[in-house]
């Protein structure tokens with residue numbers, strides 16, 4: 001399963017900039033495309049509010 005972003009997201013944009021495959025789109029909250037995500041984990045470790053988790 002891909003990584004997902006919870007409603008705790010504060011839309012800081014950090015994860016989007018980190019994603020190597022541009023799987024993250026802007027919004028409130030930001031959203032990860034399950035089809036595009038390669039589960040590298042880069043976004044999860046960078047989120048300041050720990051809103052990203054692997055489901």
Ligand code: SF4
Pocket residue numbers: 005008009010011012013014015016029030046047048049050051052
């Ligand atoms: S890094 Fe976290 S708080 Fe920032 S946009 Fe991504 S999910 Fe939201």
Ligand code: SF4
Pocket residue numbers: 003018019020021022023024032036037038039040041042043044
């Ligand atoms: S786990 Fe990696 S590929 Fe998936 S959304 Fe996060 S940064 Fe992008």
